[in-house]
Amino acid sequence: MSTTAADIIVDTTPQEKESFNAQLQAFVGLEIGEPVLAPDEVNAAMIRHLVETVGDDNPIYTNTELAATSIHGGIVAPPTMLQAWVMMSFKGPKLTGESPYEKMNQLLFSRGFTSVLGTNSEQTYERYLRPGDQLTMRTVIDSISNEKSTGLGTGHFVGTRQDYYDANKQLVGSMLFRIFRFKPAAKAPISKPRPARPRPATTHDNQWWFEALNEGVLYAQGCGQCSQVRFPTGPMCPSCHSLKWTKVEMPLSGSIHSFVVAHYPQVPSFDYPLPILLVDLDPVDAPGGDKIRMVMNSADTDLESLVIGARVRIDIRSTDPDMKLPFAIVETSSSNGASA
Amino acid sequence: MTTLPATREFTSVQIADELPELQIPLTRTLIVATAIATRDYQVVHHDPTVAAERGSQDIIMNILTSNAFVGRFVTDWIGPNCFIRSVKVRLGAPNYPGDTMIISGSVTEKNEQTKTVTIAVKGSNSMGDHMNATVEVVLP
Numbered sequence: 001m002s003t004t005a006a007d008i009i010v011d012t013t014p015q016e017k018e019s020f021n022a023q024l025q026a027f028v029g030l031e032i033g034e035p036v037l038a039p040d041e042v043n044a045a046m047i048r049h050l051v052e053t054v055g056d057d058n059p060i061y062t063n064t065e066l067a068a069t070s071i072h073g074g075i076v077a078p079p080t081m082l083q084a085w086v087m088m089s090f091k092g093p094k095l096t097g098e099s100p101y102e103k104m105n106q107l108l109f110s111r112g113f114t115s116v117l118g119t120n121s122e123q124t125y126e127r128y129l130r131p132g133d134q135l136t137m138r139t140v141i142d143s144i145s146n147e148k149s150t151g152l153g154t155g156h157f158v159g160t161r162q163d164y165y166d167a168n169k170q171l172v173g174s175m176l177f178r179i180f181r182f183k184p185a186a187k188a189p190i191s192k193p194r195p196a197r198p199r200p201a202t203t204h205d206n207q208w209w210f211e212a213l214n215e216g217v218l219y220a221q222g223c224g225q226c227s228q229v230r231f232p233t234g235p236m237c238p239s240c241h242s243l244k245w246t247k248v249e250m251p252l253s254g255s256i257h258s259f260v261v262a263h264y265p266q267v268p269s270f271d272y273p274l275p276i277l278l279v280d281l282d283p284v285d286a287p288g289g290d291k292i293r294m295v296m297n298s299a300d301t302d303l304e305s306l307v308i309g310a311r312v313r314i315d316i317r318s319t320d321p322d323m324k325l326p327f328a329i330v331e332t333s334s335s336n337g338a339s340a
Numbered sequence: 341m342t343t344l345p346a347t348r349e350f351t352s353v354q355i356a357d358e359l360p361e362l363q364i365p366l367t368r369t370l371i372v373a374t375a376i377a378t379r380d381y382q383v384v385h386h387d388p389t390v391a392a393e394r395g396s397q398d399i400i401m402n403i404l405t406s407n408a409f410v411g412r413f414v415t416d417w418i419g420p421n422c423f424i425r426s427v428k429v430r431l432g433a434p435n436y437p438g439d440t441m442i443i444s445g446s447v448t449e450k451n452e453q454t455k456t457v458t459i460a461v462k463g464s465n466s467m468g469d470h471m472n473a474t475v476e477v478v479l480p
Contacts, residue, residue, distance in 0.1 A: 050377040053370065054405065056412035059341055060420045066344050071421045071480070079424045080411035083404050087379035115395075118403050122428040184395065 008112040017147075023107055024156065027141050032101035032160065038085040038135040047077050047131075050084065076128035082164060082173045085129075086137045104141065104158070105181075112183040113155045120159075120178035126171050134167045142176060155182025196320045197269045206233045212247070213324045216316050220284075220292045222248040229288040239288075250292060252314040254281040256328070257293055259306050275306055277328050279314070299327035306330065347419030350455045350479040359417045359445040359459065364409060366465070368437040371401050378404035401435035401470075410461050410473045413443045418477060425456060425476040433467035441465050445475075455479055 011017045040046065044062070051061045059066040060076055067075045077085075095102060108114075129135070145157040162175040200210055212219050220229050223237035224244025236243055262274040275298045283290035298306065299315060312328040319325050364370075375385035380402045383390040391399045410427050435441055441463050449458035461473040 046377075046379075050374070050408060051412075053373045053377045054408045054412055056408070056415070057341075058412070058415045058420050059344060063341060066341060066420075069344050071423075078408060078411050080407040080427055081378070081404075083407075084378040084380075087404075088381075090381050092381075118431055120428075120430050121403050121407060122426070123407065124426040125424060128423070 007110075009110050011111070020107075020111065021146065024104070024144050027100055027104040027107075028144055030100040030141050032139045032141060033099035036086050036137045036139075038137070039089060040085070042077050042085060042129045042131050042133040042135070044075060044131050046084070047075070047081070050081055051078060072128055074130060076130055077133075079125045079128055079173070080123065082123055082125070082129075083162075083175060085135050086162075086164070100141065101139075104144075108156065108158075108181045113181040115153070115155075115182050115184050117152065117180045117182070118177070119157065119180050120176065122176040123173060124175075125173045127173075129172060133172070135172070136165045138163050138165070143178075148180075150180065150182070151185070152180065153182040153185040155180055157181075195269050197323065197325075198267070199323070205235050208247075209233050210323075213316055213326065214322075216324070218250045218252060218294075218314065218316065218326055219247045220250050220281075220289075222246040222286060227286050229284060229286045229292060231292045231294060248284055248286065248289070250284060251282040252316070252326075254279045254312055254314065254328075256280075256306065256308055256310045256312060256330070258308060259298075261303060261306070273303060275301070275303065277306070277312070279312055279328050281314075294326065296326045296328050299329050301328070301330045305332050344421070345419050347421035347480060348417070350450070350457070353418075353447055353450070353457050353479060355447050355450055357447040359413065359461075362409075362413050362416070362443040364441040364443065366401065366435050366437055366439045366441055368399070371399055371405075371435070371437055374405035374408070375402045378402060378408070380404055396434070398436045398438075401441075403429070403431065406431070406435070406463065406471050409441070409443060409463065410471070410475060413445060413461060414459055414475050414477060418479065421480050423478040425478055427473060427475050429471050429473040431471050432469040433465060435463075435465055435470050439465045439467075441470055448474075 011020050047061050056078065060070050060072050061078055064075055139160050139162045142161040143159040147154055147156060157178055157180050159176060159178045163171055164173045166172050202210055209219055220231040221233045222229050222245060223240060223242055224246050225242030226237060226240040228237055228239040229248050230238060257278045257280045259275055259277040262276060263272060266272050276295065277298055278293055278295055281292045281294060311331040313331055314326050315329055316324050316326050372386045384394060384396055385399055385402045388399050407427055407429060411424060443461060443463045445459050445461035447457050448460045456476050456478050459475045461475055463470040
C-alpha cells in the first residue's frame, strides 16, 4: 500500500479528531494477528552467532561443561535474545490486510503517520531459555497514545505486549515494545552562516582602488605624464612608461562587452548561477578613456536580460561589512528610470 | 576457561557501585553482523542507500543488539551465576557506523527480600544518549 500526500486525510473539526481517536482506541486490547511459532528451536548455533558478534564471553551461553556447573545447570540462551527467536523470516511478514495490526497501521497511514521509530523495549524473563525450547509468541496491542508532538514530528505512541510461551504453554518471558508512528516534521533548512566573499588580493598598486570603492567611488588610473587612462591599476604607464599617476573617476554606467555564467564549482560565498560580466564603462574625456573595461558580478538582473551590448548601470554595494564592490544592473524597460 | 568465573554476591554489591565502562567501536561490520545474528533483516540495519532514502544519515544498530550489549555489560561485571529478571530500555540517538558507544552503569537499588539489585545502564555515543536502561538482576 502506498500513500501519497494527496491521499492523506486531515481531521480538522473536534468531531473528526474524536472519531479518529475512537477508531484508533478500538484496537487496544486486540491480538495483532495469529500467534507466531518460532521457526527454529532455541539452539546453540544461533546463540553462538549472537554472543560472538557482541563479544559476550559468559560461559553459560557456549561452554557446555562450565554451564553445567553454573546455577543454570547447562547451556542457556542470553535472556536479552528473547525476541530473536521469533523474528520474521527473510521473506518478510505475510500481509493479508485483514489483521488488526495491519488495519491499525492503515488507519495511521491514512492520516500520514507513516514513519516509525522504536522508543522503548521492556523485557521481563520468567526463566532462561535452553536449547530445544520451542517458542510461540502472542502479541496484543497494549496502548495507543493521543496525538503527541515531538522533535521528530506529530504522531501516536503504539505499545504492544509480546508474551512468549514454551511448548508446555508456560509463559517464559514478555516484552512491552513501544514505537512512535509519526508524520515527519518538515525539516528546517540548515542555516549555516554564509562565509564572507574571498578578500581581494590587494597590493601597493591596487589597494587605493579598493579603498575608493569603500568610499563609493569607481576609479580608473590616469597617467600623470601623458594622461592616458588605464585599468587594471599598475605602477607604470604602458604608453609613456611614466611612474606618475592620477585617479580618474569613472561614470557608473556602461554596456555589457561579454559575460559568462558560472554554475560549478560552487563557492559557498556566492549565489548560483553566478553571472560574471565584462563591462565597457562609458567614456571619460581623456586618451584611452573610452577603452576601460572592468569585471564585475551582476545584481538584480535576470539571466535572460544578460545580452552583449545591453546597457548597465553600476551600483557600488556592500558585500560584507568591510567591503564594497561594483555590481552591474542591466537596464531593462521596467527598470529604466528606477533610482538606486 | 577451565572454571566458572566468580559471581558477585548480593551482600558484596552496594548501592552506587559503578560498573567498569565498556567501549564499543561501532564498525559497519558490527552493525550488520549483529543485525543478521539477531535475524533482523530490516534494510535500515544494512543498506546505507535505502537508509538514506528513508531519512537516516546511515545504517543504524538494531534494538535487539542494544539489548544484547546491556546483558553483556551487566554479566561481565556480576558473573555467570545470576538471573537477569528484566531489561528495560529507552532509546535515543541512533548508533551509526564510525561512532563509539560507551556503556556505563551503577547500582541504584537493592531489594533484600528478593536479593535483586537494580542497575542503571547508559549507552552514549557522540550525539548523546543512545539508550538508558534499567536492569534487575537476582544475585546469589
